[in-house]
Amino acid sequence: MRASILALLRDRPMHGYEMIQEIAERSGGAWKPSPGSVYPTLQLLEDEGLIASESEGGKKLFALTEAGRAAAEEGPEAPWEEASRGVDxxxxxxxxxxxxxxxxxxxxxxxxxxxxxxxxxxxxxxxxxxxxxxxxxxxx
Known part of the structure; x- marks a missing residue:
């Protein structure tokens, strides 16, 4: 989950629900993470200083910090790429x-x-x- 969130936020800031939808789309529906796995991971990444959030219309918008951008560049391949590989x-x-x-x-x-x-x-x-x-x- 961690690698996926960092990879998504490398592209642009997003809301949690938007990340769930984006992962499902990028994996061709092969993987749709639950809110129960996404939101705790977002909190953990924020606690580690890799992402920051700001409230926007009652929702939290998440973005990478400088440390988060470095972690995203060094980190593993986004899991959805493997989940969708070889799918007919x-x-x-x-x-x-x-x-x-x-x-x-x-x-x-x-x-x-x-x-x-x-x-x-x-x-x-x-x-x-x-x-x-x-x-x-x-x-x-």
Missing amino acids: WEALGEVRQAGFGLMQAFGQVWNTGTKEQREKALAVVNEARKKLYLILADEH
Whole structure:
């Protein structure tokens, strides 16, 4: 988390939420850190004198200090670069679309279907999960 924040702030000052969104975008969605990991790290970096914050419209805007800029230049590669390396973005989009479509259909049955229809839908999803694992076991 530390290397990511320093790398982002090398580009420009940002708010915490903006950093979360930027990491998700730069990693192609492969990594989206939680506020529970970002904000404590920001506080730690500020305590160490590597970043400084100022209030801007009820939000804190974070920027590198001189020491922070030096640490960012010397530090490790930003983790999102590795997280997104070798990802087949087209296939990932297809997988997301298929998963989203499945969950949307399941949700409709669950919200509007009868008890019997819900049980059937649950059985279909469980059977699909088993079949996917069988593909890995090469026992289809």
